[in-house]
Amino acid sequence: MTATILLSQDSRGVATIRLNRPDLHNAMDDEMVGLLTHTLRQVAADESIRVVILTGNGINFSAGHDMAWLQRIAGASADEIAQQARLVTTMLHTLDTLPQPTIARVQGSAFGIGAGLISCCDIAYGVSEALFSFPDTRIGAIPASIAPFVLRAIGERAARRYFLSAERLNAGKAKRLGLLHQVVEDEELDSAIALQVSNLLCNGPQAMHQAKCLINDLALLGTTKEAMELAIHRASETRSSQEGREGLRAFIEKRKPHWQD
DSSP, rough: OOOOOEEEEEEEEEEEEEEOOOGGGGGHHHHHHHHHHHHHHHHTTTOOOOEEEEEEEESSSSSSBBBHHHHHHHTTTHHHHHHHHHHHHHHHHHHOSSSSSSEEEEOEEEETHHHHHHHHHSEEEEEETTTEEEEGGGGTTTTTTTTTHHHHHHOOHHHHHHHHHOEEEEHHHHHHTTSOOOOGGGGGGHHHHHHHHHHTTTTHHHHHHHHHHHHHHHHHHHSSSSHHHHHHHHHHHHHHHHHHHHHHHHHHHHHHOGGGO
């Protein structure tokens, strides 16, 4: 049986996770969701991994829910449906909180869960011909499992339109809304990702992790006094860490920090 999730790692500590159901446009079922969650946890625990790229094999990134999975859900009880939804939210949360910086390499269209995965990545590149949508309302459902992550990415106003209408948006619109950070032509995708990977490898691994944690925590607090105190505490904690001190010494001494060796 062909594995639906593939994981590889190069000598620099760059891991690539590939959705691998190209014949079904990387549509996901509960087994594939569980396997991706397991793979993400494996990556999170591996300190040798510095950067994570999430992509798909075939012409599209992910078509969302697998049809056979939807057919099974159609006859399920409310409790069973809630359990299936929990699988998706757990997967997305695991990706969203991964300690390493994550790059979505969107080589084709992404619908539903696929768009949710992109929303959870720190940086997202997509090809110009890609299309995106949240098609749940077409079948009398709502994109609830992916909603917290997509809402953060594109904002409430855009979510109102595209969740309700289920219409497709092109890559240019996805970039303007914040679902993608950069749109490139197909032949430019790998070179653009390679450039960003090189950029990320220059940065302190723990500093990038702490930056992600700080953003998530501050997002819950806004600009309150508690938020400012938290920012002060995290700044002190990171600057006084072994990595923080090494980075500053390297800058002063005009040399590369140890993580670039």
